Structure formats: structure tokens, C-alpha cells
Amino acid sequence: LDEPRRLPLSSPLPASRPSVYHSPEAFAAGYAEMERSFKVYIYPDGDPKTFYQTPRKLTGKYASEGYFFQNIRESRFRTEDPDKADLFFVPISPHKMRGKGTSYENMTMIVKDYVEGLISKYPYWNRTLGADHFFVACHDVGVRAFEGLPFMVKNSIRAVCSPSYNVDFIPHKDVALPQVLQPFALPEGGNDIENRTNLGFWAGHRNSKIRVILARVWENDTELAISNNRINRAIGELVYQKQFYRTKFCICPGGSQVNSARISDSIHYGCVPG
Known part of the structure; x- marks a missing residue:
């Protein structure tokens, strides 16, 4: 076999282990290019009375989802031009609906109507059947609401707080989002x-x-x-x-x-x- 092509390094790869990568240099160059060019387009929010609005205090067991929404909206990877996007974020959270007493069946219908509205208005979903779209469901409410939407669960990338197969986690496309409850009750532990x-x-x-x-x-x-x-x-x-x-x-x-x-x-x- 030919020697793998060596790409120029824009910066050193300090903590790499050569055995992990076929080519540490190629990995470093590819990662640096991702840092420079990767872009995410966030679809417009739906009804503020129904969909997610980042709260003032990000606490409790739902805080991870709140941090995700807040950080991605402030991220340098965000683009306002969907034609430049590599991925598309669907900014919907059933958490607020559940707080209003909405049933899971109605939540599913609300999410379905919103996403189908995006599909009809924008051309990007149909290019890949949603494979380059992602959403976050970091609690049982979100998972239950999305269960009735197989076109999203099977095609889109899900960021979920549990990689359990009980929530139909699909390893080759879904992402596990570690849940955090902040502030922590006690200081961090160390080498003791x-x-x-x-x-x-x-x-x-x-x-x-x-x-x-x-x-x-x-x-x-x-x-x-x-x-x-x-x-x-x-x-x-x-x-x-x-x-x-x-x-x-x-x-x-x-x-x-x-x-x-x-x-x-x-x-x-x-x-x-x-």
C-alpha cells in the first residue's frame, strides 16, 4: 500500500497518541480545518409560549438542555447563512410544554407541525432527509415527545443525556450529552x-x-x-x-x-x- 499522504500541520498535536490515528498529522490538519470552517444554522424559534426560551437560571435536572441552547446560540460556529451550514439545529424543547400540562400526544403533534413547517419552507431537510439536522432531548419528556416522530428519530442526529438503548439510541449517529447539575453542592475532588x-x-x-x-x-x-x-x-x-x-x-x-x-x-x- 502507498504511504498515507502527510498533510501540513497548522499547529502541533501535543496530546496525540500515534496508535489511535492512521495519521496523526492528517487528523490534526482535518481538526484544524473543522475549527476554521464548521458552521451550524439554527432555525427560527417557534411560538415563544410553546418552544424553548433560555431561562435566567440554568439549574436543576433540565439545566444541561438549557446550557446547550444557550451555548449554541452564542457559539462562534453559528452562521446566519443556511447555505454555508454543515449542520442544522432544530431549536425545539417539549420541556416548556410539559410545564403547561400539555399531553405527550399533543406535544408530539406540536413538534411535528413545527418540523414539517421547516421542511416545507426550507430546502435543506430534503437534501439529506434530515441526516444533517440535529436536536437535543436531555430528559424523559423530550424523549417521549419525539417517540412519535420516526422521521426525526431515525434520520436526524439526537443529542440525548442517556446513551441507553431504551430510548432508541442509535450509536452511529446519535450523541450522548453528559448531564450536569450546577452549581455543584461541594468543591471538586482531587488526587487524594x-x-x-x-x-x-x-x-x-x-x-x-x-x-x-x-x-x-x-x-x-x-x-x-x-x-x-x-x-x-x-x-x-x-x-x-x-x-x-x-x-x-x-x-x-x-x-x-x-x-x-x-x-x-x-x-x-x-x-x-x-
Whole structure:
């Protein structure tokens, strides 16, 4: 085989591992080109009473979706010219609809009407059947609302807070968006392995098959801190968060709901997520 073509580097690749890439130089050049030229077009918002409007405070379990909307609108990759776009963002969130008591069936119809309106007004969806379009659904409300729209679920890129197959996650096109609850209750943890006396930690409801098996097999293991229920806050303040400080490996099993900030909590408190 011919020697792979070496592309000129615009900047060094400091943390690359040659074994990861067929050509580290080609990867670095391609990445630099992406940084220079990648563009996203955001479709106009729908009815402000129905669709997503970034709130003043990005807190709680829905904050990740809010940060996504806010950051992409402020991003340097955003373009106002759809003809220059590589990807198209569909800025719709059923979260606000759910707060108004809208049923999942009606949410699906509202989303369907909005997206079909974009398809009829703009030529970009039909070029790829939506393969270069993406949307975010970082909670169970959004996932349920989009379930009735197979043309979006199967074709478009979904940024979801759970890579679980229970939400029809399609690995070759969908993206896992780590959920975060900010502000964190305690400061970040560090390189303090001598203070981490628990080998592993998990606490939560047994609301999935993997969690049931986990609790049954490990709940009596003395090296692990396993609780098959939520930690009782009556025994002290921030008990759940403090367990992360005392643990080397934090177990992050999927549950019945889409949202979980356990992975980002683990990283923040210095515990290896697994």
C-alpha cells in the first residue's frame, strides 16, 4: 500500500497518541480545518409560549438542555447563512410544554407541525432527509415527545443525556450529552487516593434490570458502598455527595429515566465513573 499522504500541520498535536490515528498529522490538519470552517444554522424559534426560551437560571435536572441552547446560540460556529451550514439545529424543547400540562400526544403533534413547517419552507431537510439536522432531548419528556416522530428519530442526529438503548439510541449517529447539575453542592475532588476508602459506590432506586442485579450481587460486599435506595438525608447534610469523596470508582448504571448527573458528579468529585 502507498504511504498515507502527510498533510501540513497548522499547529502541533501535543496530546496525540500515534496508535489511535492512521495519521496523526492528517487528523490534526482535518481538526484544524473543522475549527476554521464548521458552521451550524439554527432555525427560527417557534411560538415563544410553546418552544424553548433560555431561562435566567440554568439549574436543576433540565439545566444541561438549557446550557446547550444557550451555548449554541452564542457559539462562534453559528452562521446566519443556511447555505454555508454543515449542520442544522432544530431549536425545539417539549420541556416548556410539559410545564403547561400539555399531553405527550399533543406535544408530539406540536413538534411535528413545527418540523414539517421547516421542511416545507426550507430546502435543506430534503437534501439529506434530515441526516444533517440535529436536536437535543436531555430528559424523559423530550424523549417521549419525539417517540412519535420516526422521521426525526431515525434520520436526524439526537443529542440525548442517556446513551441507553431504551430510548432508541442509535450509536452511529446519535450523541450522548453528559448531564450536569450546577452549581455543584461541594468543591471538586482531587488526587487524594489515600482518603478514598471505598472501592466502589452506588445509591439509587432499583428501577432497571441492571440496577436490580447490581444491588443483589454487591449490596453485602464490604469493599463497596451499595445502597438500593436513595440515601436518607436525615442522617446528615450532603451525605450522597460526600460518598463520592470517599470512593475510588463510582458506578453509574442506567435507570428507567433518561436524566442522570451521576457521571458528571463522579468526574467533579474525583471518582472514576464506571
